[in-house]
Amino acid sequence: MAKSRKAATGAAGKKGAKVKVALIGAGGMANSVHYPSLVEFKDVKIVGLCDVMQDKLQATAEKFGIDKTFTDYQKMIEETAPDAVYALMPPHHVYDVAAWALKQKLNLFVEKPLALTTYQAKTLAHHAEQNGCITMVGFQRRHVPAIVEARKMVEKRGPIHTAVGIFYKDAPEALGYYGGAIDILTSDAIHAADLVRWLGNSEVKSVASDVRSIGRDFPNCFHALITFESGMTGVLLANWCSGRRFYKCEMHGSSIAAFIDPDESGVVYADNGATEEQIDPKALGPGDQPYHYLGFWQENRHFIDCVKAKKQPTSCFSDAVKSMELVDRIYSSTM
């Protein structure tokens, strides 16, 4: 067990010092989006990588030029004394790792969803608060440059009055995720619910929903009408028995509307169609790889900047709890 640490950030807050990051997990998301982003940041030093699977550990260390490798994350933390930790593994594996790291006063990034249940998410947020940790859950849709740009354009004319989060996949046989460890809405469709909540920019006022199980015994279709204290109405349209993976976001404001498909295209119409501005999502990132324009590079940048500035990211654990609570309300208010 690592010795008791002072609240995190150490040298990271000092001018010119690199943020020392230790990485747990050498899986899919780590290799495809997070570590490629981190190695592009000149102010980040990767001090160690841990995975329980030797082959993945070595391949990932080689790919990203990481010298120190470990199969025991507690040993890695003791030896490398990082400013921040990434724990990138499925939600049924992450709880113990995350709870331990928070109790060591470590700043922590995890993927969505924060936990299997809202109760677990709340206890992690509690540990984070008790130990003064900077935390972030990877809700990268909040950071997609095309969505951020469109939101700015719409909000220039006043508040968004209506937002639509659309997320479809074609997986009619899916038993939730990870062999049924977690349901589709909490594990993945939560992306679209969180995006609507982020655009609503306030507490949820009411939820009316229609949750269905199409062709099987487990819910795979989630429609919801969500009202917010801000006055915005959010619409969630998500199902896992559609024609293909498709994700889109709509924002409607005062005589202006944005329609963004971050994988493909975006357009903003205003004044009854008098103006029409195209947004090319792929042109707005710092490079041409999907992680550059789908919000991953930007969410990692946001986390590192927050660690340096000692402030909480937009999707810190206590905020991510609210998206879990929204998921609970979508289930409990089904008609």
Ligand SMILES: NC(=O)c1ccc[n+]([C@@H]2O[C@H](COP(=O)([O-])OP(=O)(O)OC[C@H]3O[C@@H](n4cnc5c(N)ncnc54)[C@H](O)[C@@H]3O)[C@@H](O)[C@H]2O)c1
């Ligand atoms: N943001 C997104 O769009 C998006 C997309 C897909 C998946 N995800 C999320 O990313 C997370 C990770 O998914 P993935 O597909 O990258 O996982 P993965 O299974 O590919 O990788 C997880 C890795 O963690 C390792 N691991 C597990 N427990 C460990 C421990 N105690 N110590 C050290 N290593 C350990 C495993 O050996 C594995 O290599 C999930 O929560 C998933 O929901 C997010």
